[in-house]
């Protein structure tokens with residue numbers, strides 16, 4: 001079944017006509033276009049209707065993606081995209097919920113939500129646009145800015161060390177952990193497809209170029225390499241690989257899927273309870289009655 005028939009929107013129309021205000025050269029474009037292709041290919045190859053995809057965006061330059069991708073979307077408040085995505089999935093388990101967040105948005109304001117979604121194995125996909133700077137507010141440091149980073153709010157350089165989000169997600173319970181780079185397009189698209197199809201909490205950290213406030217293209221081009229031949233069910237190996245680079249050093253940066261395990265998903269028990277009590281329609285009617 002083609003995606004035209006399933007959703008009434010050909011793949012070419014997955015980019016909306018909204019005016020794009022990202023800076024030229026921004027890595028957000030790669031994420032937008034690889035996600036567009038990933039959705040189109042999943043619609044085509046798996047027969048998933050496009051209306052079954054829902055995207056949720058946080059606050060930051062990345063969040064504009066909710067306007068630019070022509071699928072059902074919701075623009076959340078700062079740091080709160082993940083609980084919203086979790087709620088959407090619980091309310092309608094047939095949907096594929098993809099959450100786009102920034103490094104400031106989710107590693108600072110929304111960190112507790114990120115950790116708890118991983119701990120619960122919420123069945124959502126989280127894509128982090130990690131440009132390691134607050135781009136929308138013109139260049140302040142974030143939790144993944146390197147040690148010594150000089151930004152608008154820290155002209156003498158920061159004296160804190162960055163967090164390692166992959167390490168954090170692994171120890172928090174994420175069942176799919178991957179890292180991509182906005183200059184490596186094909187692997188990025190494949191990672192998006194794998195993450196969306198994963199049953200459980202899938203976390204994709206994308207090293208995203210901010211062309212205006214923190215352009216790390218040369219560093220990343222020198223440092224990245226593809227993970228090959230690893231056992232993605234081996235937690236200790238995944239952790240060791242995640243620790244190879246600490247977000248400041250000039251060590252090599254592994255790209256690819258570090259960890260991929262199947263575990264019980266948050267919400268399964270809720271659906272079980274629902275069957276034993278009343279239908280969703282009855283439950284919704286009961287809530288509405290309270291407000292009459």
Ligand code: SF4
Nearest residue numbers: 023026061135210211
């Ligand atoms: S400020 Fe940086 S992240 Fe924001 S649109 Fe411009 S290049 Fe992209």
